[in-house]
Amino acid sequence: MDRTQLMTSISADWESFSKLEIAEKLPYFTRNEKIYDCLFAQQLDRGRLEHLFRTADALRKMTKTREGMNIANSLLSHKRAMLYFVQPSTRTFLSFLNACHILGIKTSEIRDTTTSSEVKGETPEDAVRTFSSYVDMIIMRHPAPGFVEKTAWLMNRTDRPVPIINGGSGKDQHPTQALLDAYTLYKSFDGEIDGKTIAMVGDLKRGRTVRSLSYLMKNYKGVKLAFVSPKQFRMENDILEFLRRHNIPFIETEDFGSVMGEADAIYMTRIQDEHDKAGESKAVDYSPFYFKKEHLGAIKKDCVILHPLPRRFEIDPAVDEDRRAIYWRQERNGMWVRAALMAHIFGVDSAIAHE
Ligand code: NCD
Numbered sequence: 001m002d003r004t005q006l007m008t009s010i011s012a013d014w015e016s017f018s019k020l021e022i023a024e025k026l027p028y029f030t031r032n033e034k035i036y037d038c039l040f041a042q043q044l045d046r047g048r049l050e051h052l053f054r055t056a057d058a059l060r061k062m063t064k065t066r067e068g069m070n071i072a073n074s075l076l077s078h079k080r081a082m083l084y085f086v087q088p089s090t091r092t093f094l095s096f097l098n099a100c101h102i103l104g105i106k107t108s109e110i111r112d113t114t115t116s117s118e119v120k121g122e123t124p125e126d127a128v129r130t131f132s133s134y135v136d137m138i139i140m141r142h143p144a145p146g147f148v149e150k151t152a153w154l155m156n157r158t159d160r161p162v163p164i165i166n167g168g169s170g171k172d173q174h175p176t177q178a179l180l181d182a183y184t185l186y187k188s189f190d191g192e193i194d195g196k197t198i199a200m201v202g203d204l205k206r207g208r209t210v211r212s213l214s215y216l217m218k219n220y221k222g223v224k225l226a227f228v229s230p231k232q233f234r235m236e237n238d239i240l241e242f243l244r245r246h247n248i249p250f251i252e253t254e255d256f257g258s259v260m261g262e263a264d265a266i267y268m269t270r271i272q273d274e275h276d277k278a279g280e281s282k283a284v285d286y287s288p289f290y291f292k293k294e295h296l297g298a299i300k301k302d303c304v305i306l307h308p309l310p311r312r313f314e315i316d317p318a319v320d321e322d323r324r325a326i327y328w329r330q331e332r333n334g335m336w337v338r339a340a341l342m343a344h345i346f347g348v349d350s351a352i353a354h355e
Pocket of ligand 1: 091092168174177208209269270308309310
């Protein structure tokens with residue numbers, strides 16, 4: 001079946017398309033065996049991850065000199081991207097913006113629906129279609145789960161599709177955060193994520209970063225996961241089912257102390273109380289899920305501590321000075337690996353490897 005036939009056969013209407021299994025949807029978001037729309041962590045298989053990590057490393061190395069930076073800046077200087085971030089964002093927005101600038105991509109942005117024609121009643125779908133008239137790529141963060149995917153589906157049906165990158169979709173997914181988290185683990189463990197024990201701590205129910213990162217774990221052999229959360233905010237069943245299907249062992253516990261000493265990586269998260277409908281968070285004592293300075297003595301000597309940030313109280317700032325606290329490096333890694341992803345989508349990754 002050629003691409004056009006595939007598109008028409010599987011994309012008839014959004015309702016039926018949205019119900020398909022991820023594996024059935026992926027061809028629709030892929031071109032020439034490469035990611036076209038980056039929407040789900042499930043799109044990132046091991047070969048692709050390692051390719052992106054190597055591209056990010058090569059780009060970092062290449063841009064250390066002015067000459068190298070000038071070459072990088074010219075790679076995609078004929079492209080324009082739109083950042084449509086209508087949910088609060090600091091790191092994801094800035095790292096994408098600066099990743100675009102490294103590659104020479106020109107950028108425009110909307111960060112608030114009150115400054116777009118959506119206030120006049122234009123649908124978000126029409127708004128996004130309008131952006132695509134002016135740019136070559138849309139990077140977006142949206143509060144509604146599934147909206148980024150719907151946008152990509154819609155764009156692929158027009159005569160001027162542009163790649164869509166998911167910078168966070170509701171409580172659902174944050175694939176490029178998982179990408180940078182895995183890149184950070186890869187760099188911290190000298191390329192060996194296989195066999196590691198990773199503890200994810202906090203609001204696992206509503207945190208999209210831990211959901212996307214869990215999906216990525218299917219790429220590694222012998223990884224064990226420990227989910228540490230208050231009982232109200234346990235990891236959702238769809239993720240637990242996914243892990244069972246892929247034979248990835250996991251435990252669930254409320255006792256942070258019981259897993260601290262075993263973990264090779266501790267991934268802390270913030271309580272996601274912006275999703276509260278009935279003040280659920282107020283009823284929860286979150287303090288047993290804080291990483292305190294005294295815990296530094298209880299973790300392995302080469303355990304790494306990650307956090308997607310922003311943090312509130314989950315990690316005592318006194319922990320920042322410890323060499324095992326790598327969240328500041330993690331956020332910087334995001335810029336490089338997001339640049340690598342865009343270079344891949346636009347097909348200039350081989351030029352980076354060549355340099
Ligand atoms: C995360 C997010 O937005 O999901 N932040 C980020 O992208 N670095 C995590 C969070 O807000 O807690």
